[in-house]
Amino acid sequence: MLKISNVETFYGKIQALRGVDLDVNDGEIVSLIGSNGAGKSTLLMTISGVNKAKRGNIVFNGENIANRQPHKIVDMGICQVPEGRRIFSRLTVEENLRLGAHANEKGKYFENDIKEVYDLFPVLSDRKTQRGGTLSGGEQQMLAIGRALMSKPKVLLLDEPSLGIAPKLVNQIFVSIKNINKEKNVTIFLVEQNAKKALELADRAYVLVNGKVTIKGSGQELLKNKDIQAAYLEGGAKN
């Protein structure tokens, strides 16, 4: 469904991605783990078109989207939940969700779509007239995910959904991600530092080191992998 081959992305002269190859199949949850600065977020930004790939192809449903504009890519059905949530803090919860429907703004299914989001995250429904900035970190993350779902994506790109969130809520959010995948049939590409959680959830996973994929396999395989345990799981295993 989404096939990334040999993608290289630069920030000025600094190369962040050094030829990334990976693919995501329809209906899967694919996780990408790696340490700070490995290029995880850059890869997501490159897929969603906010950063441009200098070389390589990103093929989505048979079309190369590597040089498309971000809003065109959202129209095609790839939506990103950016790192750090990036809620519109002075707009209400409801307005945030309406903005999510911007690409999908026929208005026809809006009432239905928003109800689905509220069913998924009931807390948002209680807070719909509240400003985004007044929500807790976990609620903001739910809002960010809900907002992205409003565009009716085929693929949801999640950038560190556990970042800065209370551990209890992290579990809840990972359960929701699984639900979105299974019940709404949305393909998930998840980038995480919380490697254990990400690998447990994933059908398949990749490890990104210095802008290159070094290890790939099923989530379970990677959980057992000695190198990964040593590099990414030891400290975080207690979570």
Add this chain to the structure above:
Amino acid sequence: MEKKDIIQSFKDSLFTGLIALALFGPIVGLRTVSKGEGLFITPQWGVVFLLVGLCILGRFLININSARRTEFKIFSTLSSKFSSVTEDKAKHFAITGILFAVVFPFLPFTDRYFMDVAIMILTYIMLGWGLNIVVGLAGLLDLGYVAFYAVGAYSYALIATTFGWSFWICLPLAGVFAAFFGILLGFPVLRLRGDYLAIVTLGFGEIIRIILINWYEVTNGPDGITGIPRPSFFGLPFKRSPDEGETSFHLFFNLEYSTMHRIIFLYYLILVLALITNYFTLKIRKLPVGRAWEALREDEIACKSLGVNPTNTKLTAFAIGAMFGGFAGSFFATRQAFISPESFTFIESAIIVAIVVLGGMGSQTGVVLASIFLIGITEMFRDLEQYRMIAFGGAMVLIMVFKPKGILANRKPTILMHGDKK
């Protein structure tokens, strides 16, 4: 308060005095007087020492007060009065305000001078509302808004004097021209943000003014355009003695001729134009493009990731903001019957931005309050002649002291769900 604090405050105020001396010394102290052949310097140190003394004293008083952690009593009472102006009350204010504006021309104390000031305030309210789309909603700081005002005014003046078309045809055309210039400005500044955007828009405002001065063949340069047709009341001109075969306003309605008819008509014209601007802004805020403006102001990357096209969104903000500037410009031209580049200097942009910022970015009612406050105060002190800009500056400082986020800083959510009551 301890002795140490007093000494500290005193030292600090002496230092302030030193700065004041450095500033006032050359500016005030050395006065140039032209006598016969050439300029001569007349020192006036007395005034300098007076000013420096005032600075030291003022600073000392502020220091003592802040050390005590108390405010001047007058500060706190005034500020609490101001903060009771909430959005809820603002709604009542809006309704009474519109009603008042409608009956204003017929109130017993209203004379020609009041009407002129009211028309001026309404022009600034309209400009403020227009700019509010760009600055308040889309968050693009535009310091060259006067350019669109100028484009609107000149479009109207040139079309009306060349082709003799009526105001009602020229008005939309002027709006279209201004919107076109808005897009023209929009393109090069799409990638800029914050201060850099502000600098380029500032430059754009100056470019337009300088073109107006130098493109003599078209704009008549610094001499300006004279004899711009006045608007008619749906085809009825406001003339004492109408031309052959024409009926004028006072004859048609069987009234005694008065110049006030035209003034009152102009007043209602700008009132309607301003209210249209307001209505349009309130409506568009609830549409996808309006929401996208506000979202873009908050976070551009999040917008991109949600499929908002920032290019189009910014361009529409510039174009629509400029269009209303253009409407206001045509009104200005038809009211004055004479325009020249003099009327479109940077200070105009600065005043409009000040109205938007001091009103509370994005608040429609705030713009009204700030216009009345800033323009009204400046007018009240007209007798002070060249010193009245001090009143203008003073008014700005007062707002910033009491309401640092603007008169109405709170933005009302644009959506409330069915049955939800705030």
